[in-house]
Amino acid sequence: MQxxxxxxxxxxxxxxxxxxxxxxxVALTIRDGRLCVLLVExxxxxxxxxxxxxxGFVREEALDVAAMRELEEETGVQLERVHLEQLKTYGNxxxxxxxxxxxxxxxxxxxxxxxxxxxxxxxxxxxxPVEEATGLAFDHDAILADGLDRARSKIEYTPLATAFAGDxxxxxxxxxxxxxxxxxxxxxxxxxxxxxxxxxxxxSTGETAARGGERGGxxxxxxxxxxxxxxxxALLRPTREDDVR
Amino acid sequence: MQxxxxxxxxxxxxxxxxxxxxxxxVALTIRDGRLCVLLVExxxxxxxxxxxxxxGFVREEALDVAAMRELEEETGVQLERVHLEQLKTYGNxxxxxxxxxxxxxxxxxxxxxxxxxxxxxxxxxxxxPVEEATGLAFDHDAILADGLDRARSKIEYTPLATAFAGDxxxxxxxxxxxxxxxxxxxxxxxxxxxxxxxxxxxxSTGETAARGGERGGxxxxxxxxxxxxxxxxALLRPTREDDVR
DNA sequence: TAGGTTCTTCTCAGATCGAGTATTACTCAG
DNA sequence: CTGAGTAATACTCGATCTGAGAAGAACCTA
Numbered sequence: 001m002q003x004x005x006x007x008x009x010x011x012x013x014x015x016x017x018x019x020x021x022x023x024x025x026v027a028l029t030i031r032d033g034r035l036c037v038l039l040v041e042x043x044x045x046x047x048x049x050x051x052x053x054x055x056g057f058v059r060e061e062a063l064d065v066a067a068m069r070e071l072e073e074e075t076g077v078q079l080e081r082v083h084l085e086q087l088k089t090y091g092n093x094x095x096x097x098x099x100x101x102x103x104x105x106x107x108x109x110x111x112x113x114x115x116x117x118x119x120x121x122x123x124x125x126x127x128x129p130v131e132e133a134t135g136l137a138f139d140h141d142a143i144l145a146d147g148l149d150r151a152r153s154k155i156e157y158t159p160l161a162t163a164f165a166g167d168x169x170x171x172x173x174x175x176x177x178x179x180x181x182x183x184x185x186x187x188x189x190x191x192x193x194x195x196x197x198x199x200x201x202x203x204s205t206g207e208t209a210a211r212g213g214e215r216g217g218x219x220x221x222x223x224x225x226x227x228x229x230x231x232x233x234a235l236l237r238p239t240r241e242d243d244v245r
Numbered sequence: 246m247q248x249x250x251x252x253x254x255x256x257x258x259x260x261x262x263x264x265x266x267x268x269x270x271v272a273l274t275i276r277d278g279r280l281c282v283l284l285v286e287x288x289x290x291x292x293x294x295x296x297x298x299x300x301g302f303v304r305e306e307a308l309d310v311a312a313m314r315e316l317e318e319e320t321g322v323q324l325e326r327v328h329l330e331q332l333k334t335y336g337n338x339x340x341x342x343x344x345x346x347x348x349x350x351x352x353x354x355x356x357x358x359x360x361x362x363x364x365x366x367x368x369x370x371x372x373x374p375v376e377e378a379t380g381l382a383f384d385h386d387a388i389l390a391d392g393l394d395r396a397r398s399k400i401e402y403t404p405l406a407t408a409f410a411g412d413x414x415x416x417x418x419x420x421x422x423x424x425x426x427x428x429x430x431x432x433x434x435x436x437x438x439x440x441x442x443x444x445x446x447x448x449s450t451g452e453t454a455a456r457g458g459e460r461g462g463x464x465x466x467x468x469x470x471x472x473x474x475x476x477x478x479a480l481l482r483p484t485r486e487d488d489v490r
Numbered sequence: 491t492a493g494g495t496t497c498t499t500c501t502c503a504g505a506t507c508g509a510g511t512a513t514t515a516c517t518c519a520g
Numbered sequence: 521c522t523g524a525g526t527a528a529t530a531c532t533c534g535a536t537c538t539g540a541g542a543a544g545a546a547c548c549t550a
Contacts, residue, residue: 019266187510190507211516457548501541508535515529
């Protein structure tokens with residue numbers, strides 16, 4: 001882990017506090033049918049030039065306030081419909097070569113957002129498909145993996161997949177969100193039946209989309225998120241024998 | 246926007262209030278058919294004389310090592326079969342009147358342990374039925390509530406209920422564990438069918454208990470925990486409409 | 491020995507599941 | 521404008537899972 005020799009050589013631990021608390025955010029969204037995570041390019045040592053999860057030090061504020069602040073700073077967007085929940089805290093000695101750093105990781109589900117402009121002063125943040133988000137700084141690979149696990153199981157029994165969609169969406173769009181997060185296709189007819197049969201998952205707007213799909217098909221009906229907080233019954237992933245043992 | 250490196254370079258420890266990181270443990274067990282939590286009586290200010298979750302400062306060690314250490318110090322027992330998992334981190338400013346304290350809470354599932362002797366130098370820890378564990382120090386009431394939520398849902402889709410049992414147990418004992426954690430009775434026949442039908446949940450020892458129940462009934466067969474890490478299908482709680490919305 | 495208790499296995503109807511089919515409405519290429 | 525292909529939605533079917541209850545045998549205490 002401590003491959004930044006020059007940096008560490010000039011670093012005097014005694015001059016600084018021996019520990020710090022940060023937040024790191026695993027912010028997920030769906031772009032072009034792919035599950036993407038928000039990454040930043042690190043300018044400073046350690047891990048200069050490497051990609052990392054957005055994050056920073058916690059100020060005199062609550063933890064979730066710090067997480068939301070970091071997320072808004074990186075995306076440059078006021079986030080209203082974003083879902084944010086605490087994921088896990090990482091504090092192994094040595095995970096940061098400078099000092100003992102405890103990082104409280106958060107998981108965010110965001111509807112598709114504009115790419116942060118690289119020219120703007122906002123930040124050097126950008127969305128990356130999760131399969132391509134490897135080799136991150138610190139232990140952020142592990143944090144991302146934990147976030148993906150959480151996201152994939154959370155949409156099974158909560159309506160949080162709707163947090164990836166706009167205010168109004170079609171059943172088909174919702175199905176594509178599940179497909180993107182789980183990385184596998186779903187049976188359209190069964191998914192349709194299931195979503196409509198779960199009380200409070202979605203509610204009809206009474207409207208239909210302005211036009212059908214790009215390659216044909218009727219105009220789908222529009223729905224918005226319902227008031228359920230849990231899905232009963234749950235929308236389970238196709239059984240994966242491997243994960244069971 | 247500044248990243249961690251820039252922040253650290255200009256960081257003056259004297260300009261900021263001191264902070265600390267602690268672990269607190271929600272240790273659960275079943276005693277006499279009741280779900281109990283391990284509490285300690287605080288000797289020092291703040292909250293002197295109040296009950297609290299066992300916990301303490303994190304040393305130069307991993308977080309889960311700190312949690313296990315605290316738990317062993319309080320129970321005075323070497324814990325081998327205990328399940329320990331991270332619960333959530335609490336860091337609201339003001340949750341500790343002395344300074345900013347971030348507490349990483351852990352959740353432990355323990356088989357029934359002997360009551361720590363109050364005469365011993367081990368500690369002033371004791372098991373308390375969860376319904377009676379109110380008015381705790383700091384924000385420990387909220388931490389305990391979160392731990393109970395987690396435990397109640399975790400035994401639905403993982404075999405962790407077996408962590409409350411001994412090495413060998415009967416289906417009936419397992420059912421009483423579920424009943425104690427969920428706070429409701431379960432249909433014995435259906436529970437029996439369900440447990441045996443989930444692959445890897447339990448495996449037969451081939452033995453039967455030395456004697457039947459205290460008030461009659463045949464000698465039940467003995468089982469031990471199987472190798473499953475997830476229950477497929479899950480053992481869902483009777484639907485609670487209230488919790489859904 | 492009698493009566494009550496518990497373990498374990500069945501039964502049965504209703505809900506849910508995955509897989510497939512059918513119908514209709516739409517888009518696009520030519 | 522038309523025909524081919526695609527997608528939204530509804531429906532069918534058999535397999536599986538569910539909760540509720542019943543039954544029989546084993547076992548305890550009185």
